[in-house]
Amino acid sequence: MSVGYKSIQWTKTKLIYDVILIAAIALYVYLFITVSAKLGAEMNIPPVGNAVRIRAYGSAAFVLLHVILSIGPLCRLNDKFLPLLFNRRHMGVTMFVLASIHAAKTLNLYHAAGNLDPIVSLFVGNTEYFNLAAFPFETCGIVALLIFFMMAATSHDFWLTNLTAPIWKALHMGVYAAYALLVGHVTLGALQSHRDPLLTVAVGIGMVWVVGLHLAAALQEAKLDRQSLAVGDADATGFVETGVTVGDIVENRAKIVTISGERVAIFKYDGKIAAVSNVCQHQNGPLGEGKIVDGCITCPWHGYQYLPENGASPPPFTEKIPTFDVRLEGDRIFVKAIPHPAGTTVEPAQIPQSSVG
């Protein structure tokens, strides 16, 4: 949570995360270059520096992108992966740096020291844009790199707040376009020149993994959405029967219901029931999968907190989410379909002693 903007708000966990990330990448690049040199030595061929480094950094970025794309759906499938999520933007920026090193080295080796400016050479070297087999794979890589640049440049919470979460998230969904472009970059480039079929198999496994995980997460999400549909229509007072009972909710946790297409998180705590929008103002994380900690609804993604009574972050923080009126009929929970504006204080429903689960 933030009051002012700092370049990075370091925590011990974030430091450990970054150390592990950098160590893993350093190990990968070192091993790739060392194994290449060893294979060369066995054939009495001296190691070839920059060409091998181009492949080491390029493949490191591509592998890391698979890890980054896996974190989201893995977290939907199992919340134990959440410790990988909160600092994913550092992973993304690191991947952009790796891709940039790959691009800079490529530009220097393949396009510099010639009779054209290297950037111009990059675009005019191959202009077979209407021939799939001969398509200039470099262009796919450049566009993907530009998307990564946009994402890295706007990765800070300053941009998240000022662009607003929906626009920021839409912009960062560009990662999927970038992934598709990179599959094209690799398929139309490296796979055409390096003839070992295992390289194609490796890229295929990566694609199946990424697409499969997203499908699995989407199927689970659709199932939960179906289960969370409110059972009734709004009555004369505007309340909707949610289908959730007090006993269904674990203390300090929530159940998510979908009312008029909007997900609402219904929390139970201290003998009370309160309902708020399921969408965290920070990155639209699922608040209903969070927990009440220190009296605050706490988002599972980055730990942003809101008071259940008014949907406002405790001072000095300023984030706010919409709140909903709640009514109990016996054990059954009713929620008013139309929310209050973000930060509006609403009296939580008191659970009769006989209904405390």
Next chain:
Amino acid sequence: MNPDSPRDDFYRHYAPMPKSYRRFLLVLIPILFLGILAIAAFLPNIHSQLNTGKIQGRQTFEGLLVAEPVPHIIVPRPGNTENGDGFSRYVLSAGNKAGVSQKVLDLAGQWVSMKGLVVSRNQYSMVVGPTAEAIATPEGVTIVNPTDSTDNTSPSEPEPTEAIASPEDVESDSTDATSPSDDSEPAEAIETPKSITIDPTAGISLGEFELEGEILDGKCYPGVMKPGRGKVHRACAIRCISGGIPAVFIVQNDRGESLYFLLEDTEGKAVNDRVLPLVGDRIKISGEVMQYDDMLVVKADPDTYARM
């Protein structure tokens, strides 16, 4: 569910990590590292980044500098060569993506001492970034058709006393004793040929052939680039060839061996700027194959080169 049970653990990055998450990560992170190790060890094996192209070190040559169809130097082979090919021809280029310097080219038709970096792949060799100076044509060497206006017809002054250098006898920084071409012998075998005639234009026609292969630049393919061919290398090869580095046509024979052909048009001129759209693609060239000593050249109109 009991709120205090491990299943109700809740992770916040700014708070101590619950035990169940810690246990999970203690398994997950080593698995991720093992995966990274496996991929890093596996990928270099399936990239085509190893071939016999080598940088052989700086070496000195003495021979006749020729400008066409591509700049090259004709070096008399050491020892008794009366019954075989008497000369090796080494193609020339600059150190960057450009043809050999004009300063060197100005010496075309003359006997020169040349020093440059030798890169080679199988039987093909190139001298990169050479410096050269004109020296007296050795005694007994007769040059006909020197390909420029300078008349170097011997006998020249009887000045030179040094033996003609073989490629490997000076300043090779390569630990590999292999010479740039298969024919070279150790330095002690060198003898100045008694009487030789060099005609750079005297080639033997091997007949008309239809050849399938790939046009690449003559420097990166045998040198620093690996694989140095195919689509990933195309942009580089286009820069090199458009910059003046001789284009080389690589053809694989039935035994999977690579044959290297230089390209000339029907007028005997270099084809560089006319083949750029075809570089790095599989193409077919039909033309007369000429052998100039150990150099093979396909003579054909570049307009007839066809993409396959």
